[in-house]
Amino acid sequence: MTIKGIDVSSYQAPTWSTSGLSFVFAKATEGHTVVDSSQAAHAARARGAGLVFGQYHFMWPGDIQAQASWFAEKSVTVEGDMMAVDWERTGSGTMASNADKDALIKAIKALRPDHKVGLYTNSSTWLNVDRTSYFGDFLWIAEYGVAAGHPKITAKWTFHQYTDTPLDTNVGHFANRAALAAWAGASTSSITVSKTKVSLKNLVAAAKSDPKAAQGHASHPADVKPVEAALQKLGYLDASYAKDGSFGSLTIAAYSAFQKAYSKAHGLGWTGDDVNGIPGATSLKALATEAGTFTETA
Known part of the structure; x- marks a missing residue:
């Protein structure tokens, strides 16, 4: 009941192998001033291979509405693409609060009501920092050192990032790519396997x-x-x-x-x-x- 995917950003060239993948997440934005320079190329590679596509926003404390608008306006998401808030410690050592995290997910959902909007975070943050258990439409949990699809949390997760070697690699709790596409609202025409x-x-x-x-x-x-x-x-x-x-x-x-x-x-x-x-x-x-x-x- 699991399918495989990766997540990428401008740190990875948009030449990654699509072999064995069903989905890809690519970084879109950060804060309310940064746009990932490779998001369009990553999106094109994913869509060209018929993969279900999603994007994430690396959040900073504060300016919630500005961040939501930045993500919604600057990402290359189209109908059926997933959207996620990346909640972790920033490069300057700060971290958005529980209230900020919840508010940002809700603000993005309000701007993009037809998209699945969820939360990405690591298991330590989820278990020790989170106090609301709110993750929107899906929880994307990062935990290494465990078997793929077996993070040590009790919350219902949808995606599990289990390694960063050679790329950030994930499994999704779906029977197949078509099931993920149906859940996300993505077009299934691009993922229909040719009978040739x-x-x-x-x-x-x-x-x-x-x-x-x-x-x-x-x-x-x-x-x-x-x-x-x-x-x-x-x-x-x-x-x-x-x-x-x-x-x-x-x-x-x-x-x-x-x-x-x-x-x-x-x-x-x-x-x-x-x-x-x-x-x-x-x-x-x-x-x-x-x-x-x-x-x-x-």
Whole structure:
């Protein structure tokens, strides 16, 4: 009953892997003067992969209405995106009060009544500082050193941030991505899994034969075209070469680039045949997951 997601800010480049993710939170604003410079890029990457998206506001003490307005006006949230208040100690050592925390969540909810608005905080703050037990529509709890989905609190949580390695990583208490989207009010059209199926066997055959034949030779175009489209969507293959159905030299190079990038992002250490541009079961599944445009079969 859990799904996986990450949270990011300008400290992370908007090139993170979407593999295995169902949702992403990105920082939007802080106080009533700071806007995160990478929020739009993070939003585009999440939405491009069909992930449920949310944003958070790092709150400071006081100026509650100004902070609520700043978050509502400066975030790139659209209908169906989640919104959260990040309640923790600031860089200057100050911390908003319980009353401020409650008031900010309510003020944001008043400005954005059609959004799920919740609270992010760590378990120590929740257990030792919080006195109202108020978290709006959802509680997003941070607690490391415990199993994912098992924070040591009795309150009903919706998201659990359980590690910051290699990125802040979370689980959500939902059966699947569609269930989260339905709860958040997000459009499900962007997360519908395509029924296009790609045969690994045919794809390998094409990758090994097409480059050796006449230019543009396409031995298994029905299987190659969805992969070309996925490589184009993720930025590895130019659009002018993404529709011919031939697993030629440029597609080989693009697939190799994907294998290398995926290996690096996940610390897999792939070398040699693992990054030679010939699809394998693991890399094809990874591409299908990241692009969200096809499913793989043997």
